[in-house]
Amino acid sequence: MGLLPISIQNRGLSLTPFLITSPPPYFQLLSAPKFTHFSQISGNNFINCLPSRTQRSSVAVRSVATEAAASPPAAKMVKAIRIHEHGGPEVLKWEDVEVGEPKEGEIRVKNEAIGINFIDVYYRKGLYKAATLPYTPGVEACGVVTAVGPGLTGRQVGDLVAYAGQQMGSYAQEQILPANRAVPVPPSIDPKVAASLMLKGTTAQFLLRRCFKVEPGHTVLVHAAAGGVGSLLCQWANALGATVIGTVSTKEKAVQAKEDGCHHVIIYKDEDFVARVKEITSNNGVEVVYDSVGKDTFEGSLEVLKLRGYMVNFGQSSGAPDPVPLSAIAAKSLFLTRPSLFHYAATREELLEAAGEVFANVASGILRVRVNHSYSLSEAAQAHTDLENRKTSGSIVLIP
Template identity: 75%
Template sequence: MVKAIRVHELGGPEVLKWEDVEIGEPKEGEIRVKNKAIGLNFIDVSCRKGHFVLSPTPFTPGMEAVGVVTAVGPGLTERKVGDVVAYAGLPMGSYSEEQILPANVAVPVPPSIDPIVAAAIMVKGMTAQFLVRRCFKVESGHKVLIHAAAGGVGSLLCQWANALGATVIGTVSTEEKAAHAKENGCHHVINYKNEDFVEAVKKITPEGVHVVYDSVGRDTFKGSLACLRSRGYMVSFGLASGPPDSVPLSDLATKSLFLTSGSLFQYITTRDELLETAEDVFANVASGVLRVHVNHKYPLAQAAQAHADVESRKTTGSVVLIPDDAEL
């Protein structure tokens, strides 16, 4: 038996329960991993609430972790006991001291990358990678609007877009977060609590921005569309404030706008895509283009408190959960 966080009913942070679970041994094509560090992502909150339904209850949440391989299934040669591996995405279940994974979803972690950093960067870093490199290819001279610019993904988007030569505009909710956004490469920071972000963006760039990266959802969605220039791209990749209202096609037609909802899982559907994306992220961490801010660490057993703090926007950068018996 190992300890894990379990969800028996959908709801607030209080539904996250610390329980004993039996995970068994790896079958053909599987590995057993003892987790060293577990990344917390807003999709975990969305799954807990039922906004994303990826598994019936009860389930163990979590979609990102770094750990050591402790057992391999029959006939498996690609992985061996002692390997340090990371994974992001499905199967859900990383909020656990140990877990069984398909070997093909695990990627090797370079020795130069700290396990805590790797756990903080897998989902967020690969999300940033597909957003700026493939969903909309950011280039020098582009003007980019990034909501939640001090958050885990937002801070990486700011850094990466800046490194690619874009003018980066970020929105935040506090002056403390504004300082973090500037450190992460924002050329212009808008505190939406103090001013209307649409009007602020128009003052910075009257013609509008080339692309908006919006992880907030309902609260910012219509304003994001209003910030776009003609033929601009609206990329929705999160629903922190809930799903937006439906958008009539006529709202897009006035400026010939493009609207997409991007999901990391659709950009790492093959083993080659997964490895290329992860390697790109690790390379940019190693080169210093991406600076990973692990500003909050919680014991895995206190996942409920971590979720509460994330939802109340008390956190900046990345949040990592640490199993009590992890050896770092």
């Protein structure tokens, strides 16, 4: 065994430190449980730890080497973004965190790309409440499985998987995930695309196919048409045969929205979108509005709906909408919903069905995923700043 430095002080006498190369029997027979390291043994304590001749015959022998071998392995340290208090982008801190071994039903994943979403901003600000503080944000990523929990089948080290869901913690180099929330990524899908597609793509899927089923001949209004979800909604709705109206903030984003299948693009800073939608639809209105903006667009969105139209509010980037009186809904027998992906992908079967349809549409060319911005994971605060200031379009990913 290795050399062990020992320093002994007793009754005011300081003895020169010495090395023990082979511990004598009384070091093997230490029975005082309160001393766990030799550095804790000094003075009278050292003398008191020596077992009597009688005790030597009854105490089980355990060497220092055996104790070291039985100790648990050191925790693995990785870098991650941590939030200790709610606030602006400055609360996103770059820190060391521990990653343990996966338990039953879990996998450990080394992230290759991490998706940024507005829901991350809502949690950071405290609009949505995380279970604990501090916490690691992020609900979307793609990576390689590095360890599999005991008894788990259907997953193996080396698999490329992606996930999106209520399990937070994706702003990290490596993380533990429930295996049933991770889906296999087809070889044709790049990790950056998968990381930016899982939450946004499955959101677009349930909004268009389940929350309100878009069909040929429908007219739909998509706010933030050049955003991550908006871009996918426009492309997919167009492919389904709908007439697509999109709102954006700049001329540059208007160009992208046109490329993504918008038949009509409204730059809301230059035009009143309510008046423009009524003009486009000859005052008939639209069947459905997909609104992720919230406060700034909510009342106008209700106004442009036709009879029995659907108001689908799935975000609030401009703030929470004001309370809506029932009379505002009753005026045209409108439907109002505030859906969550987590309720539409509550089971593994629903998750696999949604992800499968999204991946198939990417493979067939129906969906083109715009990963327009990449940041280092350590630059998450800058990414949040740019997102909130509407300096981004398409999808944003963090690279560990």
